[in-house]
Amino acid sequence: MPFLASPSPVSTPTPVITPEVTPTVTVTPTPTPTSSPSPSSLINNLPDLNDIPDPGSLVTFVQESWVPALGTLLAIVLIVAAALALRKLTHRLITRVTGRMAEGVMPDRLRNKSPTVTESSPALLSERRRQRAETMGSVLRSLTSIVIIGTAALMVIDRLGMNLAPLLTSVSILGVALGFGAQELIKDFFAGMFMLLEDQYGVGDVIDLGSATGTVEAVTLRVTRLRDPDGRVWYVRNGTVTRVGNESQGWARAVMDVPVDNHADAAKVKQVLMQAAKELWEDPAYHQTVIFEEPQVWGFEGLSETAIVFRITVKTDPLQRAALTRKLRRRVKAALDSADIAIVAESSAP
Structure with a gap:
């Protein structure tokens, strides 16, 4: 049997590896398995019960911090509301009383002496009553406002925990300074107030003030305006009046x-x-x-x-x-x- 010649092996060229085509191999680290925590470590990591705030301390904190502040705020609101309500009530009462005075008749001490005076000059007497009532109402409203608002302010300052002694001292010093500087003005106002309260004279009266004589045209807390028979208008400060001769009251x-x-x-x-x-x-x-x-x-x-x-x-x-x-x-x-x-x-x- 003839032997067949085996083909000669074909030689394959060996590839040449150049740096440009050399693959880059990245090494990935092998992950390490995590171990589950042990029960003992979990127990050790629990928070300490002593570190949890006590509910009683929270209540005490609220009572010591918030409750006094809210109480002070509520007290201030109530003081302000009460002061405003009282001021409005007193002003309404004063307005009602002075309104009745303006619509009324002469004082009893004058009406008993001359029951017919109100019939002879109703216009002048009405104007006299109106000015007297308006002036007295203005004075009373101002005084009540000062007293009520001043008292409320002192109460609020006291609730805020401020010391009232320095404030009262400063107010006293300021009052003394204003009193010395405006003593003539204060004297005029007080004299006018008592003159109106005592009804010494009013619009339409013929009076003798010493420095001027004539018919009263207007009366305020500070000055009295009158016109003499020659037509001159005199303005007399109420504080300078030491005597009044009224020729028109009664009869x-x-x-x-x-x-x-x-x-x-x-x-x-x-x-x-x-x-x-x-x-x-x-x-x-x-x-x-x-x-x-x-x-x-x-x-x-x-x-x-x-x-x-x-x-x-x-x-x-x-x-x-x-x-x-x-x-x-x-x-x-x-x-x-x-x-x-x-x-x-x-x-x-x-």
């Missing part, structure tokens, strides 16, 4: 001196004068409205070599005294002329 007396010839019959002259005054008294336009009582003739008021002076007095409404005196002069002149009684110069009488 006034119209006084008229009549000098006649000293050779005239005194009885006849007195009768003529009395008749003239009585006719005016019985006039419906004057009876019990302008003239309150029957006129009087006082007889010999003066005597000289040339004249006898008779005095006629009439109790009348203060605001009507000047007009009544002029009317009475006309009546007396006509009556004396009719009786043929001569009137001499008043300057010749003592």
